Structure formats: structure tokens, C-alpha cells
Amino acid sequence: MAAPCRQVGHQIQRKSRFLLNNFEQLWSHRTFGWTSALQQQAANTCKVAEPTETIVIPKKKTWSKVAVLEALAATVSRDPTAHPYQFQDDPYLTPRTASEFRLYSLSQESGRSAAKYFVNSNPKFFTKDFAEPHIPCLMPETVSLCLEETSEEALKERIKLRKVKAAVDMYDQLLQAGTSVTMETTHDLLDLICLYCDQDPVDDQETQTEDIEGAAEEVTKIKGRVRRATDLLRSTWKENNNAERIFNLLPERDTRCYSALIRGMVKHGAFARAFSVYTDMLNDRLTADVHIFNALISAAPEIKDKYHERWDVITDLLKQMSQQKVPPNLLTFNRILKALRRCGSLARAHSLYTLSEMKALGIAPSLASYYHVMSIACHGASSQATNDIFQVIMTTLEGTSFTCQDPDDSLFFVSAMRICFDLKDLQMAFKVHSLLEVGENWRFLRDSYQHNLYYGRFFNLLCLMEHIDTVLEWHRRLSPSLYYPNSQNLSSILQALDTDCRLDLLPAVWKDIYTLGHDNKADLVEELLALMARDTHSPEVQESFAECALDVKNVIDRVGRRPSLEWNPASLSHITTLLLRAGKIQQAWEMLQLFKSNNRVPAQGLLEEFLSVCHSKGSTQMAVELVQTSATFCLSATSTLAKRTLAEFDLTEEQRATLSDLESAGESFE
Structure with missing residues (x-):
């Protein structure tokens, strides 16, 4: 039985290596059908065609207003002995422990909220702008309503200020007055309602006031991430809410209206309802946009239970995209890969085909794409197969600087370091860390929790696999300028010192x-x-x-x-x-x-060692008191200690009499 199992395992590994080694040739096996042979031929022709545009050389170079600052910043490297830049405004309050860091961060965020509230509530005191270049985010924002009359301009103002309930009320007043609202404004209103699930956003002026009046923000850890307690109150989509009501009142509905409704339903958990609205859109002979398909692909694993049924839904959506001539974008492929993570054994091969399709369409994968592929590769696979795919991914990404294109991009480095730690592959961990230091890739560790998680795993792996001198060198380099070690990290240092003697x-x-x-x-x-x-x-x-x-x-x-x-x-x-x-x-x-x-109660070995030190130091009186202390605890070692003291020390008659009594008493303790 074991031999056939090993044979099947070797076949799976060979297949995985074949798929990885033939990465560029796999696009010919696509099943999605977005590109045709004619399009591929035209693309190849464009590659070899000579450029016909005339190159115009400008007379002078136009520099950005921060070009000098960027040039100066490029000449300075990180100082490992310095604390993070965010704490250098006040050296006296610079945190030195993880608890101080948390308190400082919360205080800093509370101060920002208080300052923002004061600036926005009293814009008359901040009319002058001395900043060069101009920094719009530091200027007062308009948070109060200025237009009270019933008009479309007042509706636009409420939409701009994200006043959901006020915008809905104004829209109803316009309809009651017989005033028509332009389709563009209606689109913006539907987007606003669907984004916030028919509720005012939590960071409005009232919530800011409550945050300032409170002593500090309540922080709750959810699934390994630090979030505000208000995020726990997740909104759910309610049937016949204002979004659906306004949508049904529209005399004409276009793709943008359906897009807002479907994306809102998917965002707030009404997955089956989203597919039903998509069917209504097709019955209205409308063509979906890429955002609708991206949302439905994300919802596909939620409406089916079996793995193959989930993949069938995704495949059907992709074919409909091809039929409706809707070109996919990066988020489309990332949603496919993310959905494949919930498709069990089907995921591994289909994820590689998805990456090949991206390559054929000229869409460069983002860090989120590779994060999903790594997650698929690690699920239920052998260490060797996981290592093979991970090696290929890291070789592909080596030396590349990325910009954030998907919210899941920030999960790549933490996940990659976790894989390195699970595989106990220190060489690959160094590659991951080298990639993090390229350009501004370090920004993908977006918060303190991810920083500590990433560097904690990296440092624990160093303690397990590297020489102690290297471990201490990295310890001085990383702490506290990049992260604050926890007790487990320091325990790893102790174990590394013990291992290396x-x-x-x-x-x-x-x-x-x-x-x-x-x-x-x-x-x-x-x-x-x-x-x-x-x-x-x-x-x-x-x-x-x-x-x-x-x-x-x-x-x-x-x-x-x-x-x-x-x-x-x-x-x-x-x-x-x-x-x-x-x-x-x-x-x-x-x-x-x-x-x-x-x-x-002291141990017998400790008392015997203490007695030996007393003998070497010539402390006769302390030796006698030691035996008396042993008798006080009624230890069985009292008799032995008394005999040693009588034999090894130069005692007075009074001390000998005392020890003889203690020896007799000690025998009764045994």
C-alpha cells in the first residue's frame, strides 16, 4: 500500500515541477478564451514593428517640488541604532518597550483625531496656508452642510460629505417636488449608499466627537490584526433598503446602476441576491463591466458547497466575460486566485493556468497574486512541492520594487516569512528580506502588528538556524529600530546561546x-x-x-x-x-x-553546597546556623549536615553540643 502512495506522490511532484518549468508555454492551454490567435498575432507584430512616433526632446527638465527632498533621502540609509521616524519628534517620549509603543501609538492617533476635529470644526482659524508644496490633507475640510434648499447641488454636497441619510432624504424631496435628478448624480448616490450599506460612515463628525471625549480608543485583536472596536459592528445588507428602493424607482437603469447594487450586495454579504440582480441585468440586455464580474467571482465560493461547483460558477463567469467582450484586469485574476483557495484539490493546477493567462494578456501579477498562489501551494502539499513553487516565485520577484495595486498585497511578506519558518529555510528567508528592502517594498508591512509578526518569525528562524554571533548582529540591527522583540523572541536567543555554548x-x-x-x-x-x-x-x-x-x-x-x-x-x-x-x-x-x-523549603543539594562554601571560607558560625535553619524546616538532610559540620569544622564545645542535639533531631525527621 505504501509503494503506490509513494508513486502517486512522486507523480504529483513531477507534475508540479513540469508546470513550473513550463510556465511560459502554458498559455496555449488556456480555457478562458479572452485572447484569440488573431490578437496574439497582432501583439507579436507590434513587438517587432519599428516605432513611427517622433521623439521630441524637451528644452528643459521639469522637476517636481519634492525632487530635492527625494534626492537627499536616497543618500541616507536606515540607522539601526535609531528609533522609528514616527517617534523622533519627541525623544523623551520615545517608546522602548512593546507596551510603551502601543500606548504611544494610541496617543498619537488620538491626538491626530482631536486636531482633525478641531481644524474641521473651526476652519476660520486656519485660512492661511504656508506649506510649500501645498498639502491638501492638512487643510480644513468642509464637514458641515452649507446648502439647505432642495436642489441637486444640495444633493451633490451631501454625497460629497458622505452624509448617507441626508442624501437619501434630499433625493426623496427632489422626487416629491417633481425635480429630475441627472443620471450621473444618481450613480454617485447609489455608490454612496451601497458602499456604506445604507448607513452613515462610522468616522463622521459625531463619532469623532465621541472618540475625543473618550480617554483612549478601545482596541480589539481580531484574527491576528488590531482593529478598532467600531469595526466589530459589521453591517449586513437588508432587503428593500434605500439602495434597492431608489434602484427600482429609476425609469432607466444602466450598467453603472447595476454595478453599484451588485458590488454593495457582495460587500455586505447578500451573495445570492447579487447573482439574482446580475440575471435581471442580463434580461434587460445590458452588458456588465469588469467590476461586476470581479464582485461575482469573489462571491462564487459563498453560493456553492462543493469544490467543482464553485469552479464551474467561476468558469461560467469568465466565459460570459469573453462573450460580452469585457477585458479582465489585475483584480479579476486576483479574485480568481482568492476564490481558488476555497476550491480544494482543484486549486493547484488552475492557479498556475490563471497565472499563465495573465502573462498571455500582458497583465503583470501583483504581490497579492503570488500570495494567493503560495497559500494554494501550501495547502495539503508536501514540503518539497511547496518549496519548489516558492523557489520559483522568489526567483521571479528578486530585485523588483512594487506598488500597491490590491489590498491583499500587504499580506505577501508576512505569509512568505511564515512559509520560510515552516520550511526552516533560512536562505529563502534572506531572499524574502532582501526583496522587502528593495525600493519602498517595506511599506507593505502596513502596521505595527505585521511588523512584529514578520520580524518575529524572521528572528526566530535566525535563532534556530544561524550562528549566535550572526543572531546577535541581527538583533542589534532590528531592535528597536524596526520591531520590539516579545518574550518568545528573547527566549529564542537564550536557547541559541545554550546551543552554541x-x-x-x-x-x-x-x-x-x-x-x-x-x-x-x-x-x-x-x-x-x-x-x-x-x-x-x-x-x-x-x-x-x-x-x-x-x-x-x-x-x-x-x-x-x-x-x-x-x-x-x-x-x-x-x-x-x-x-x-x-x-x-x-x-x-x-x-x-x-x-x-x-x-x-530549600533543596538538600543547595544546603550541602552552602556548607561546602562555608568550609572553604572558614565560616564556622554560619555553618552552625545553616544546620539550625535545616532543622527549622524539618528537613531529612539535617542529620547529614550536622555530621559533616562536626567532622569538617573546628568547633567550640557549645557548638558541638548544639550540633549533636540537631543531629539527634534530624534522625527523627527521616
Whole structure:
């Protein structure tokens, strides 16, 4: 049974490699039918034809107003020791930990909202514009209605200001007054209603007022992304809403009207209703536009349950596009690839054919296209097959600078680094990071969450696969100028130090843990102490470990600042051991007293080690007190410690009598 399974697996891998290696030849197997042989021949003729246009050389070069700034910016590289540019306005408040970064970001956004509200509410105070070049987004916006009479101009004003309910009311008043509204204005009104699902947008003036009156924005994490709490109130399409009512009142409906309605239905979850409206449009003998087809392709997986039925719907839509002579655009292919992700086993081959069709039509894939292909390739495929497709994609994209053309473009780099981490392929991770640094590709990491997710995976992979010197070099390069490491990243550094036998660098890592605000993570601190106390090192290293242990002790003692940390037997034992090995017997004795005050019981091995240090230091009285401490805890080791003390130390008669009594008492503890 195993042999046929392996044979089938090898056949699938060979087929995938064949499809990838014959990428350019696959366009001849297309089934969508957008291009004909005549069109292909004409395209080939255009490629070899000599240009007939006359080249006019301008007398002078016209530069943009920011050309000098762009030239200066091109000469400066990123400073890895500096904090992000957004925090350089106020160095005193520059965040140094992830929690401070979150607080600073929310405060900054709240300040922007407050300033925007004040500027828009009081435009009379901001009539002068000193900016050069002019920056329209910094000027006051018109947020209040100026036209109160019933007219089409007043309707246009309400549409421009995104006042959905006010625009609908004005439209109804115009119809009641017998005033006709132009089709262009009607198009804009339908677009507005369908975009916001017949509701005023959440960022109107009233919501801004509530945000300012609140102390801070409530932030909620949804599916790995940080979003505002208002985004949770997702609108759904209601039957016979104002959009449908206005649409039904129109004496004549064109493609633009149907397009607004269908796209709004798809956006707000009325998928079956969208296909029904599309059928009505065909019955009206109208031709759809590319936006309608893009929306319906996105909705195709929602109306069918079986994989082949979903693909049949998509194929039927593509054939209708060809029949209606509607040329596809980049978003069409991206919607196909995104829909294929929900088509199971059909997705892999059809995704490659889709990319080939894009190449035949001269449409360059965007990062979203490759993101969807990678997602399809990783689903249910072997590591080798995933790696083969990923290698081809990264080779194709190497050295390319992209501009955002699809909202899903921003998901490419995070997904690519996740694949590298899953495959444990460090070389490919370096290629992904090199692509991120080309041009302004770094802008595709659009928020702090994506930054931390991308760099966290990259750094964890470095800790797993790279030498510790390289790991620390990247740590200094990335933190905190690009991201703030979390406790898992710092734990990965500790594990990398242990793997490469460089535990002497643990005190330096502790400084980073403390600086980055992770000294309140009990698991991380205990892991650090356990690594330092596990083995015996040179006196110099033990001295640095002891100083580090005292720093940890001071942190744990500040209970008011670090309520999540508390003394436990492991941390007490590790710190005491480190102090004993460094010869700091007095501090170790203080740690031993903490066992009493925290109702913790020291281990027998720790007490025996403590007794050995007392013997080497000649601390007879402390040795006796150590045995007394063991008896206080009713430890079975009391008898053994008393015998050792009697045999190894020069004692007075009083001390010998005390130890003899403790030895007898210790035997009763066993």
C-alpha cells in the first residue's frame, strides 16, 4: 500500500515541477478564451514593428517640488541604532518597550483625531496656508452642510460629505417636488449608499466627537490584526433598503446602476441576491463591466458547497466575460486566485493556468497574486512541492520594487516569512528580506502588528538556524529600530546561546530583557536563571552571573511594579547558587532567609553546597546556623549536615553540643 502512495506522490511532484518549468508555454492551454490567435498575432507584430512616433526632446527638465527632498533621502540609509521616524519628534517620549509603543501609538492617533476635529470644526482659524508644496490633507475640510434648499447641488454636497441619510432624504424631496435628478448624480448616490450599506460612515463628525471625549480608543485583536472596536459592528445588507428602493424607482437603469447594487450586495454579504440582480441585468440586455464580474467571482465560493461547483460558477463567469467582450484586469485574476483557495484539490493546477493567462494578456501579477498562489501551494502539499513553487516565485520577484495595486498585497511578506519558518529555510528567508528592502517594498508591512509578526518569525528562524554571533548582529540591527522583540523572541536567543555554548553572554541578554520591559515575564526570568545556574564556569563568568542574579533579585523584590513575579523555590535556589559560586556568601545567606519569609523549603543539594562554601571560607558560625535553619524546616538532610559540620569544622564545645542535639533531631525527621 505504501509503494503506490509513494508513486502517486512522486507523480504529483513531477507534475508540479513540469508546470513550473513550463510556465511560459502554458498559455496555449488556456480555457478562458479572452485572447484569440488573431490578437496574439497582432501583439507579436507590434513587438517587432519599428516605432513611427517622433521623439521630441524637451528644452528643459521639469522637476517636481519634492525632487530635492527625494534626492537627499536616497543618500541616507536606515540607522539601526535609531528609533522609528514616527517617534523622533519627541525623544523623551520615545517608546522602548512593546507596551510603551502601543500606548504611544494610541496617543498619537488620538491626538491626530482631536486636531482633525478641531481644524474641521473651526476652519476660520486656519485660512492661511504656508506649506510649500501645498498639502491638501492638512487643510480644513468642509464637514458641515452649507446648502439647505432642495436642489441637486444640495444633493451633490451631501454625497460629497458622505452624509448617507441626508442624501437619501434630499433625493426623496427632489422626487416629491417633481425635480429630475441627472443620471450621473444618481450613480454617485447609489455608490454612496451601497458602499456604506445604507448607513452613515462610522468616522463622521459625531463619532469623532465621541472618540475625543473618550480617554483612549478601545482596541480589539481580531484574527491576528488590531482593529478598532467600531469595526466589530459589521453591517449586513437588508432587503428593500434605500439602495434597492431608489434602484427600482429609476425609469432607466444602466450598467453603472447595476454595478453599484451588485458590488454593495457582495460587500455586505447578500451573495445570492447579487447573482439574482446580475440575471435581471442580463434580461434587460445590458452588458456588465469588469467590476461586476470581479464582485461575482469573489462571491462564487459563498453560493456553492462543493469544490467543482464553485469552479464551474467561476468558469461560467469568465466565459460570459469573453462573450460580452469585457477585458479582465489585475483584480479579476486576483479574485480568481482568492476564490481558488476555497476550491480544494482543484486549486493547484488552475492557479498556475490563471497565472499563465495573465502573462498571455500582458497583465503583470501583483504581490497579492503570488500570495494567493503560495497559500494554494501550501495547502495539503508536501514540503518539497511547496518549496519548489516558492523557489520559483522568489526567483521571479528578486530585485523588483512594487506598488500597491490590491489590498491583499500587504499580506505577501508576512505569509512568505511564515512559509520560510515552516520550511526552516533560512536562505529563502534572506531572499524574502532582501526583496522587502528593495525600493519602498517595506511599506507593505502596513502596521505595527505585521511588523512584529514578520520580524518575529524572521528572528526566530535566525535563532534556530544561524550562528549566535550572526543572531546577535541581527538583533542589534532590528531592535528597536524596526520591531520590539516579545518574550518568545528573547527566549529564542537564550536557547541559541545554550546551543552554541555561549552562556557567558547571558548577562547581556538580561539587559535587553530589562530594557525591553520583559523582566516581568516569570517564565523568561526563570529560564535565564536556570541556564546561569546549570553549570559551573570560570570565576569571571561566575562574577558576572552573580551581578545579574542580584539585578533579578532587585526586580522581583519590587512587588509593586512587578506583581506578576513572585519568589518560588526554583528562582530562590538559582540565585542562591549563583551567589555561592561567586563567593558572595553574605548575599547568599540573605537569600536563604528569604526561603523562611516566603514559606519555601530549600533543596538538600543547595544546603550541602552552602556548607561546602562555608568550609572553604572558614565560616564556622554560619555553618552552625545553616544546620539550625535545616532543622527549622524539618528537613531529612539535617542529620547529614550536622555530621559533616562536626567532622569538617573546628568547633567550640557549645557548638558541638548544639550540633549533636540537631543531629539527634534530624534522625527523627527521616
